[in-house]
Amino acid sequence: MAEGGHSPLAQFEIKEFVPIQIGDANLAFTNSAAFMTASVVLITIFLVFGMRKGALVPGRWQSMAEMSYEFVANLLRETVGNEGRKYFPFVFSLFMFILFGNMLGMIPYSFTFTSHIIVTFAMALVVFIGVTILGFVKHGMHFFSFFVPPGVSVVLWPLMIPIEIISYLSRPVSLGVRLFANLTAGHTMLKVFAGFVVSMGVVGGILPLAFVVALTGLELLIAFLQAYVFTILTCFYINDAIHLH
Amino acid sequence: MRIGVELVSALIVGVAIGYMLDRWLGTTPWLMLLFFVLGSVAGIVNVYRTASGLGQTIGYPRDTENEDDSGNAR
Numbered sequence: 432m433a434e435g436g437h438s439p440l441a442q443f444e445i446k447e448f449v450p451i452q453i454g455d456a457n458l459a460f461t462n463s464a465a466f467m468t469a470s471v472v473l474i475t476i477f478l479v480f481g482m483r484k485g486a487l488v489p490g491r492w493q494s495m496a497e498m499s500y501e502f503v504a505n506l507l508r509e510t511v512g513n514e515g516r517k518y519f520p521f522v523f524s525l526f527m528f529i530l531f532g533n534m535l536g537m538i539p540y541s542f543t544f545t546s547h548i549i550v551t552f553a554m555a556l557v558v559f560i561g562v563t564i565l566g567f568v569k570h571g572m573h574f575f576s577f578f579v580p581p582g583v584s585v586v587l588w589p590l591m592i593p594i595e596i597i598s599y600l601s602r603p604v605s606l607g608v609r610l611f612a613n614l615t616a617g618h619t620m621l622k623v624f625a626g627f628v629v630s631m632g633v634v635g636g637i638l639p640l641a642f643v644v645a646l647t648g649l650e651l652l653i654a655f656l657q658a659y660v661f662t663i664l665t666c667f668y669i670n671d672a673i674h675l676h
Numbered sequence: 677m678r679i680g681v682e683l684v685s686a687l688i689v690g691v692a693i694g695y696m697l698d699r700w701l702g703t704t705p706w707l708m709l710l711f712f713v714l715g716s717v718a719g720i721v722n723v724y725r726t727a728s729g730l731g732q733t734i735g736y737p738r739d740t741e742n743e744d745d746s747g748n749a750r
Contacts, residue, residue, distance in 0.1 A: 593711075593714050594714055594717050594718045594721060595718075597686055597689050597690045597693065597711070597714055597715055597718040598686060598718040598721055598722055600689045600693075601682075601685040601686035601688070601689040601690075601715075601718065601719070601722065604685035604686075604688055604689055605681045605682050605685035605686075605722075608681050608684075608685055609678060609681045612681065660678070
């Protein structure tokens, strides 16, 4: 086995496919960008071709496309209500992008772009800034009342308001880190146990092999679950910005 | 994993704010210590909210809008 290329962390390495340098900015087309493109293309194919017939009684493919649509639509309706309908395109795109990114990462030898904190944190920041702007547009300066918990005496305000603000600012951090940490930890664990299979030989390797199979199932669950968590938290935040408390 | 992330992220944000303010105002290390404490409190508040089923929202219980039971304990 060649050293270097087989570390459990080698899967997260960024490789430049097409180097593009504009000024000081390195805009190379990397494997990360390639998988993002692939995920967008696959989503488009999945939805457009799935709905091409638009049959009244859906086939398998159309059924799947409709299911993913309804899943997100219900999520949004339950958490935000009818006002949330406007934000459906954004939430749906987010969900499908993360889901396809996670699922593409489960294919052996592929790259998981959601296992890079810069990607997840950028998405979390987009959600956070968007939601904050939405709150200001909906409520104007009244938005600041969000940081004053109701039913707390004025004496405690100087203490409560900084805590609320820190709590609010921690949203993008926890949103980004949660997705990144789950995906990175899971994929690293998979590779570590797969390494045990090789190093423990034919007899001893059966146990870690069984474990890897079980872990793969768990990782598929996590891939879906983390896309779901990211989406439902986005819905909660939109709900907060629209309704304030 | 989710609960831990809530706790740590508020702490990180608190310390980061304190560190920036210290750099700006030249009051090292006092504001960082203050915001470390505030950040940990915010983290605990986050965990409490997540754990007590108020959703992962930062705000307090909504005014009986879709919660029919009176479990509005803070």
